[in-house]
Amino acid sequence: MSIYKKTVIVALGGNALSPKNEAGTIQDQFRHTRESLEAVLHFVDRGYNICITHGNGPQVGAELIRNEISADITPPLPLGVLVANTQGAVGYMIQQSLQNALYKAGSDREVVTFITQVNVDRDDPAIQDPSKFIGRSLTEKQATDFHDKYGWDVKEQERGVWRRVVPSPVSKYIYNGLSIKHLVDFGTIVVAAGGGGIPTYLKEDGSLEGLNGVVDKDLSASLLGRVIKADEMFIVTDVDQIYLDFKKPTQRPILKATSSEITSYLEAGHFYRGSMEPKIKSALYFLKYHGKKVVITSISSLFDAIEGNAGSTITNN
Amino acid sequence: MSIYKKTVIVALGGNALSPKNEAGTIQDQFRHTRESLEAVLHFVDRGYNICITHGNGPQVGAELIRNEISADITPPLPLGVLVANTQGAVGYMIQQSLQNALYKAGSDREVVTFITQVNVDRDDPAIQDPSKFIGRSLTEKQATDFHDKYGWDVKEQERGVWRRVVPSPVSKYIYNGLSIKHLVDFGTIVVAAGGGGIPTYLKEDGSLEGLNGVVDKDLSASLLGRVIKADEMFIVTDVDQIYLDFKKPTQRPILKATSSEITSYLEAGHFYRGSMEPKIKSALYFLKYHGKKVVITSISSLFDAIEGNAGSTITNN
Numbered sequence: 001m002s003i004y005k006k007t008v009i010v011a012l013g014g015n016a017l018s019p020k021n022e023a024g025t026i027q028d029q030f031r032h033t034r035e036s037l038e039a040v041l042h043f044v045d046r047g048y049n050i051c052i053t054h055g056n057g058p059q060v061g062a063e064l065i066r067n068e069i070s071a072d073i074t075p076p077l078p079l080g081v082l083v084a085n086t087q088g089a090v091g092y093m094i095q096q097s098l099q100n101a102l103y104k105a106g107s108d109r110e111v112v113t114f115i116t117q118v119n120v121d122r123d124d125p126a127i128q129d130p131s132k133f134i135g136r137s138l139t140e141k142q143a144t145d146f147h148d149k150y151g152w153d154v155k156e157q158e159r160g161v162w163r164r165v166v167p168s169p170v171s172k173y174i175y176n177g178l179s180i181k182h183l184v185d186f187g188t189i190v191v192a193a194g195g196g197g198i199p200t201y202l203k204e205d206g207s208l209e210g211l212n213g214v215v216d217k218d219l220s221a222s223l224l225g226r227v228i229k230a231d232e233m234f235i236v237t238d239v240d241q242i243y244l245d246f247k248k249p250t251q252r253p254i255l256k257a258t259s260s261e262i263t264s265y266l267e268a269g270h271f272y273r274g275s276m277e278p279k280i281k282s283a284l285y286f287l288k289y290h291g292k293k294v295v296i297t298s299i300s301s302l303f304d305a306i307e308g309n310a311g312s313t314i315t316n317n
Numbered sequence: 318m319s320i321y322k323k324t325v326i327v328a329l330g331g332n333a334l335s336p337k338n339e340a341g342t343i344q345d346q347f348r349h350t351r352e353s354l355e356a357v358l359h360f361v362d363r364g365y366n367i368c369i370t371h372g373n374g375p376q377v378g379a380e381l382i383r384n385e386i387s388a389d390i391t392p393p394l395p396l397g398v399l400v401a402n403t404q405g406a407v408g409y410m411i412q413q414s415l416q417n418a419l420y421k422a423g424s425d426r427e428v429v430t431f432i433t434q435v436n437v438d439r440d441d442p443a444i445q446d447p448s449k450f451i452g453r454s455l456t457e458k459q460a461t462d463f464h465d466k467y468g469w470d471v472k473e474q475e476r477g478v479w480r481r482v483v484p485s486p487v488s489k490y491i492y493n494g495l496s497i498k499h500l501v502d503f504g505t506i507v508v509a510a511g512g513g514g515i516p517t518y519l520k521e522d523g524s525l526e527g528l529n530g531v532v533d534k535d536l537s538a539s540l541l542g543r544v545i546k547a548d549e550m551f552i553v554t555d556v557d558q559i560y561l562d563f564k565k566p567t568q569r570p571i572l573k574a575t576s577s578e579i580t581s582y583l584e585a586g587h588f589y590r591g592s593m594e595p596k597i598k599s600a601l602y603f604l605k606y607h608g609k610k611v612v613i614t615s616i617s618s619l620f621d622a623i624e625g626n627a628g629s630t631i632t633n634n
Contacts, residue, residue, distance in 0.1 A: 025392045062391045070386040074379045075342045081406045088405025089398045091432045092515060092527075099492075100524040110493045115408045115430035175416075176427045179505040188496040198409060207417040210409075 006232065007049040007184060009225035010040060011218065011282075013237040014055030016299050017090060024058075034097040036236075039302040041101055044109065046306070049184050051228055052094065053221045056086040056195030060214075064135035064164075068146070076150065079134075079166060080198045080210035087115050087194035094191050111189040117175045117208070118197030118215055118223070124169035127201075132168040132214055137161045167213040171197060171220045177227035184228050196220040218282040226289040233286045233294045235279050240301045241312040242280070244270050258317035259287045287316050324366040324501060326547040327357060328538035328599075330554040331372030333616050334407060341375075351414045353553075356619040358418050361426065363623070366501050368545055369411065370538045373403040373512030377531075381452035381481075385463070393467065396451075396483060397515045397527035404432050404511035411508050428506040434492045434525070435514030435532055435540070441486035444518075449485040449531055454478045484530040488514060488537045494544035501545050513537040535599035543606040550603045550611045552596050557618045558629040559597070561587050575634035576604045604633050 016036040018029055043050050063085055067076040077085070091113025098111045120127075130153045138146065143154035143162035155165045174180070174193055184190050196217035200208045218235070225233045241253045244265060257265075262280060271277040283294040297311030305311030333353040335346055360367050380402055384393040394402070408430025415428045437444075447470045455463065460471035460479035472482045491497070491510055501507050513534035517525050535552070542550045558570045561582060574582075579597060588594040600611040614628030622628030 026394055026398060065391045066383040066387045069390060070383045073386060074382045077343055077406065081343060081409060084405040084409035085402040086405070088401040088403070088408075088432050089394065091405075092398060092401035092434070095432060096434065096517065096525050096527065103523055103525075110496045112493050112496050113432035115405050115412060115432075117409070117413065176429050176505075179427045179429050179500055179503070182503050182505075183496055183500055186496065186499050188493075188499075200413065206420055208413050208420075210413065 005047060007051070007228060007230045008043055008232045008234060009051045009053065009221060009228065009230040010043070011221035011233065011235045012036060012052065012054040013235075014057045015238050016236050017054060017093070018058040030093055030097065033093045034101070036299050037094065037098045037101055039236075039299055040098065041105055042303050042306050044102065044105065044107055044189075049187065050189045051180070051184050051224060051230065052189065052191045053193045053217065053224055054090055054094065054191070054195070055217050056083065056090055059086040059090055060195060061135065068135065071150075078210060079212045079214070080200070083195050083198045083214070084115055087113065087198070090194055091191045098189065109187055109189055111191065112183065113191040113194075114176065114180060116193040116197045117200045118171040118193065118220055119173050119175065120169040120171055120199050120201050120211060120213075120215065122201040122203070124167075126169040127167045127211070127213070130165040130167045130213070131155075132166050133157055133163045134166055134214065135164045137163055167211070168215065169199065169211070169213060171199070171215040171223060174220065174223050174227055175200075180224070181228045193217075193220045193224045216278050218278040219285070222282040222286040225286045225291060229290045230286075231290075231292045233283065233291060234302070234305070235283065235294065235296045236299055236302060237279065237296065238298060239296075240298045240310060242271070242276060242296050246270070246272065246276070254312045256313050256315075258315060259284055260317040262314050283314050287314065292316065322364060323549065324368070324545060324547045325360055325549045325551060326368045326370065326538060326542035326545065327360065328535065328550065328552045329353060329369060329371040330552075331374045332555050333553050334371060334410070335375040347410055347414065350410045351418070353616050354411065354415045354418055356553075356616055357415065358422055359620050359623050361419065361422065361424055361506075366504065367506045368497070368501050368541060368547065369506065369508045370510045370534065370541055371407055371411065371508070371512070372534050373400065373407055376403040376407055377512060378452065385452065388467075395527060396529045396531070397517070400512050400515045400531070401432055404430065404515070407511050408508045415506065426504055426506055428508065429500065430508040430511075431493065431497060433510040433514045434517045435488040435510065435537055436490050436492065437486040437488055437516045437518050437528060437530075437532065439518040439520070441484075443486040444484045444528070444530070447482040447484045447530070448472075449483050450474055450480045451483055451531065452481045454480055484528070485532065486516065486528070486530060488516070488532040488540060491537065491540050491544050492517075497541070498545045510534075510537045510541045533595050535595040536602070539599040539603040539608075542603045542608060546607045547603075548607075548609045550600065550608060551619070551622070552600065552611065552613045553616055553619060554596065554613065555615060557615045557627060559588070559593060559613050563587070563589065563593070571629045573630045573632075575632060576601055577634040579631050600631050604631065609633065
């Protein structure tokens with residue numbers, strides 16, 4: 001069915017789209033996105049089927065601010081809808097930038113963006129224990145007001161600095177997998193599961209409902225890679241490769257490793273929680289189902305990494 | 318290729334998604350969307366391939382307000398990106414509501430939303446003459462400030478009431494037509510070209526650039542219908558059928574008509590500019606290319622209209 005030989009899922013970290021993890025002006029975002037996507041053309045040159053997923057931290061942060069500030073004038077949107085907003089906006093940026101790059105390269109492949117929901121378990125313990133800080137800093141007064149008016153959970157992050165907290169449950173699967181795979185196999189470059197996807201859960205009557213929360217984008221990337229039966233996953237982040245003893249005097253890069261080696265490094269605590277650990281877990285999940293190779297690298301090393309000359313490559317043992 | 322016999326494009330007017338043409342709370346929007354989509358299930362029951370497009374007026378209005386009010390705190394997004402936002406948010410609402418209705422009906426068809434750009438001519442005279450009012454009312458002082466700070470075009474709509482104006486050029490074609498058609502033919506229900514699509518134009522170097530403007534959603538619906546080679550188009554609006562001598566003592570409904578009859582009624586000025594006229598033009602365009610039948614009706618009459626017992630049906634002469 002597939003018109004190209006291999007399928008790759010490319011997971012672009014937030015910093016591949018926004019410099020310094022801030023949304024910045026839209027001009028900044030477009031310029032940065034354009035630069036990052038030049039690297040994705042290397043997969044086009046090599047005739048891959050391609051699926052792209054991306055972070056949305058800075059963009060959803062800006063959306064939250066806009067909705068908070070104008071809450072008295074126009075009803076604020078729930079977090080799930082704001083994730084949908086950012087999937088639309090970031091997808092549009094990627095789509096247009098990549099189409100322009102493809103045009104210059106003489107390729108007529110289409111680039112589309114899907115609005116993507118992910119399923120979380122309604123009994124996931126994280127739902128009862130919202131602990132992921134999102135949005136801007138609030139005074140105690142503001143925090144109390146938003147809690148009373150919109151039912152937000154708020155917590156004191158540092159002394160005197162309050163922020164909204166939301167649940168971050170585990171994503172179980174990606175909706176619309178058949179359609180995403182059908183189009184990736186057709187040769188269309190598909191952008192999906194932006195920001196990890198919009199979290200939803202099944203109610204007792206079997207209907208789907210949005211959750212005011214966020215999911216881990218690295219885990220969603222590997223679920224997406226599994227559903228499209230990708231051969232390779234490239235995780236594009238802000239380091240050229242992963243390290244043992246990161247930031248210690250004994251720090252050394254991992255160039256090639258098997259999934260069993262990585263599993264033992266993970267168990268030995270080599271990877272930082274909240275930064276590299278979720279990427280490593282995503283890589284291991286991907287390799288467990290269909291996946292043949294995971295490469296973790298930066299935008300600037302991506303070309304060399306595709307050639308096998310940079311980044312950290314993990315394969316099945 | 319297609320697994321169903323007939324393909325339909327359903328164009329949902331703004332009032333099918335938001336009551337009284339206001340965005341309202343998200344709960345209002347979800348409830349209203351759910352009710353409207355019950356009617357779309359009739360096409361599922363009859364085994365159609367289905368593509369849906371929709372208006373976004375109230376939603377983009379709310380986005381503009383949020384961006385204006387918070388402009389000093391976080392950089393405002395250009396109009397094209399706000400259209401992308403609303404394609405994401407409204408698509409998410411439609412997707413989830415329709416999936417729930419399909420689940421209850423025992424159907425496993427997938428529903429996806431595409432972020433859609435449309436092409437406009439960079440020499441379209443409307444670009445030099447922005448005249449479509451958008452966003453909230455401003456004082457002269459606010460209007461001048463926004464003009465100076467963000468380069469907005471502003472005009473006095475009524476005495477003392479200023480608003481932003483943007484161009485509304487003619488949409489020429491829909492991007493990603495091959496992918497949309499491939500997925501519609503696969504049986505997936507595709508939501509595309511929300512709000513008429515994000516207007517973009519080709520620069521002299523052949524690259525694509527967003528335009529701070531809006532396009533007519535009715536015309537985009539017929540372009541979309543053409544690209545997927547739909548057999549039928551249903552335009553769902555706030556009247557049960559179209560009329561001759563609308564709102565005059567001689568008013569009479571049109572139940573069935575040919576495209577040549579409709580063309581002569583159009584030339585005789587029977588259809589209001591800015592309300593029914595663009596729908597009529599969209600219908601005639603659709604019938605000119607591949608289209609066999611157009612039905613104009615309301616949500617409440619949709620079921621009967623599918624059965625041929627309500628609405629205005631236009632066919633080729």
